[in-house]
Structure formats: structure tokens, C-alpha cells
Amino acid sequence: MTAPGLARSRPDVWPPALLAALAALALPLVGSPSTWLTLSLAGLAMGLIIFVIASGLTLVFGLMDVLNFGHGVFIAVGAFVAVSVLGGLDGWAGSPQLGPNLAAVALAAGAAMLVAGAAGLVFERLLVRPVYGRHLEQILVTTGGMIIGQELIKTLWGPEERPLALPPSLRGAFVFPFAGDTVAVEKYRVLAVGVGLLVFGALLWVLGRTKLGLLIRAGVQDREMVQSLGYRIDRLFVAVFVAGSALAGLGGVMWGLYQQGVTPQIGARVNVLIFIVIIIGGLGSTLGCFVGALAVGLVANYTGYLAPKAALFSNIGLMMVVLLWRPRGLYPVTSR
Numbered sequence: 573m574t575a576p577g578l579a580r581s582r583p584d585v586w587p588p589a590l591l592a593a594l595a596a597l598a599l600p601l602v603g604s605p606s607t608w609l610t611l612s613l614a615g616l617a618m619g620l621i622i623f624v625i626a627s628g629l630t631l632v633f634g635l636m637d638v639l640n641f642g643h644g645v646f647i648a649v650g651a652f653v654a655v656s657v658l659g660g661l662d663g664w665a666g667s668p669q670l671g672p673n674l675a676a677v678a679l680a681a682g683a684a685m686l687v688a689g690a691a692g693l694v695f696e697r698l699l700v701r702p703v704y705g706r707h708l709e710q711i712l713v714t715t716g717g718m719i720i721g722q723e724l725i726k727t728l729w730g731p732e733e734r735p736l737a738l739p740p741s742l743r744g745a746f747v748f749p750f751a752g753d754t755v756a757v758e759k760y761r762v763l764a765v766g767v768g769l770l771v772f773g774a775l776l777w778v779l780g781r782t783k784l785g786l787l788i789r790a791g792v793q794d795r796e797m798v799q800s801l802g803y804r805i806d807r808l809f810v811a812v813f814v815a816g817s818a819l820a821g822l823g824g825v826m827w828g829l830y831q832q833g834v835t836p837q838i839g840a841r842v843n844v845l846i847f848i849v850i851i852i853g854g855l856g857s858t859l860g861c862f863v864g865a866l867a868v869g870l871v872a873n874y875t876g877y878l879a880p881k882a883a884l885f886s887n888i889g890l891m892m893v894v895l896l897w898r899p900r901g902l903y904p905v906t907s908r
Contacts, residue, residue, distance in 0.1 A: 587863045587902040590894075594867060598874040606753035611873045617761030619869025620768025621830055625823030626846035626861050627771060628816035634856025634905060635788050635812050638700055639707050642714035643820055643846070644839025645721030649691050650684035650821025651828035651838055652729045655736050657683045665739050673739035677763075677829075684825045685818040691721075692817020696810055718840065725836040733835045736828040764826055771819065775858050788812060848887050852894045854901025863902055867894075 595612055602608040629643045657680040658665045664676035699717045703709040738760055745756040779785035791798045791805040798805050820839075827842060828834040849868055853860025868887050875886035894902065 584903065587860070590902070591863065591866055591870065594870050594874070598870075598878075601878055602874070604753065605751040606755050607877070609750055609755050610757070611877055612870065613755070613757050614761060615870035615873035616866055617758075617764045617768075617869070618830075618873065619866035620772075621764045621823070621826045622845065622849055622868060623768050623862050623865035624771050624826055625820060625842060626849045626865060627775060627858065628819035628823070629846055630850050630853070630856060630858055630861040631775070631819070632813055632816040633850070634858065636704075636809050637856075638704070638813070639710045640700065640714045640816075641711050641843070642695060642699070642716075642718035642721065643816075644841075644843040645695075645718045645725075646688040646692055646817040646820035646839070647824035647827065647842055648722065648725055648834070648836060648839035650688045650824030651736065651834040652725055652734070652836075653684040653687045653821070654680040654825040654828055655729070655734045655834060658736070668740050670741040673741045674763075676739060677742075677825075681822055681825045684821040686821075688821025688824070689814045689818035692814045692820075693810070695721075695817070696813040700813065718843075722836045722840065729836070731836060733833050735833050737832060738829055742829075760829060764830070767822075767826065771822075772858075772862050779858065784808070845887065848891050850901075852891050852901060854898075854903040854905060856905040857901065857903040860901055860903030864894075 595608075598611070599605070599608050602611065625647060628646070629640060632638050632640050632643075658676055661676045661679060664672040667673060695714075695717055699713050700710065703713050742760045742763060745758045746762070747754050747756050749755075779789065787798060787803055787805070788808050791803075791808060824834075824838065828838065831838075845868070849864045850856075850861055851864075852867065853862070853864030867890060871886045871890045872883060876883040898904070
């Protein structure tokens, strides 16, 4: 009998095939190949932005078994920190050159991750730690925490919408010929693709290839055994929560730049979307979250073009179809 950690299972190709099926189904409905490719590329980029936002929540639930309905407050904190940082770096953010623009966005993203991570530490200590292992109480307490967080944001930054404009070199689109027509890809979406793939690769590497990831996964399976070996598993779990909050802050920056503005309710509005993504992907699955986010991005763009009035319900429809096919999501976590 092969040890569980050494067994090699065949990769499940059906979830990626779902992405291909969605694209293939949309092609005849859209009609124009160039428009279809533009929508597909935009949908994949949007999906990667959603993945960055949802990855923190997936990480926290998958490794800590914590249902954090207050995740949206870290998204909002990251977005508003970016507003302040980019406002203070007006020389770099307003420069027509790519280098200073990227430096300004990178500094804003770094500051957002630090502040959101610090907020996550306080959130875990005060609200989450007393309700470990009790899902219903986690939902109630973290939802209340998000409401309090929104009010604090209103106190610090005001209740009105704040603009978060893209730097000049990230505006506009790359245009190239395709099938006798042209395809346009927004410059900011190209950056979003790069950031999303980097986050995805980093998560897979840390969780699957490092001692830290091994200890965290072992702590989920047998906390007492890991503690008996001399490791402070409680500190590791706190680090996971802080990392998840920091990723939410990064996602808030990306979503705010995508929307060109932020409000104190930005996190609550995105919360529904990210829960749909992690349910589609399989609760706690990083790979499932990645594929689910891409599927949501594609469906949102195709539906927005073909039937704008149905766009608001497209993600719920996709979730229903996936759950009828796979009730535990695309990549279910076996321990759930």
C-alpha cells in the first residue's frame, strides 16, 4: 500500500476542460472571432484579479477551517491605503513613463498588504481566536467585524467614493490584428495577469514545496502531533491568517484600480463574488479557486456582452451548474 503523501494521482483535467467548453460555447454566440478573443482575454484577466482577492479567503478556510465573512474589510482597507499612497506619490503616479508608474503601484500594493496584514492580526486576535472550530459563531462574529471595519474606514477616509485612477502608462490598450479584424487588450489587464499568475505560483510553491507549507498542512491533519514535535502551530495559523489578509489587501488595490474608484462598501460587494468563486472551486482548494475565478471572469464577460441584463445573475447560474455536476466543487478538499 502506497503512503498517502507519496501517492501520485492522475490530474483531474475536467475542470480546465470547463474553461475550454465555456470559450467554445461563446464563440458561435458572439459571432466575431476578434470580439470573442477580446472578451476571452478580458475575462481571463478579470478572473485573475478575482483570484487574488479570493485566494486569501481560500487559504484561511483551507488551512485553518475558519469561515471569515469579514474578509471584505481587508479588501477595503487595501483599496483605501492605495488611494492615500498613490495620492502621496503623485509625481510617480502621474508620470507618463512606465517605470515610475509601476514603482508607484508597487509601493501602494506593498503598503496595502502591510496594513491589511496588520488589520488581519488584530482581527484574528480579537474576533476569530475565541470562536475557532465553531462555524456558526464565526459567521456571526466576522460579519459584525466587517460592519465595524466599514464604519472605521468611513471615519478615516470618509463615506464618499474616492477615485483611484490608473497611472498614464497603464491606460489604454494593446491592439493587434486577428482574423481580418483587430483585438484590443487593456494594458492594466496585462499587469493583472502577471500579478495573478505570480500569486498562484507562489501559493502552490509555499504550500507544496516548502517546510512551512508542510508544517501547516500537517497541523491541519494532526495539530497535537505537530505540537508534540516542538512546533508552535498556533503561530503558524496566525501567520496564515495574516497572509490571507495581506492577499486581500493586494486584491483590493487591483480591484480598486480596475473599478477606477473605491467606496467603504467595496469589500462587502466583492464578498459575495469571492464566496461564489471558492464554492465553485471547492472550499479550501487553491487550484479550485484559480479555475473557478477564471470561469467566473469568462462567464461575466460573455454574458455582459450577449445579455447585459442577465450579467448580474450569471455567476450564480454558473455556481448552480457546477454544483449540479460536482456538488463539492471542481477540486474538493478530501478532508472536508
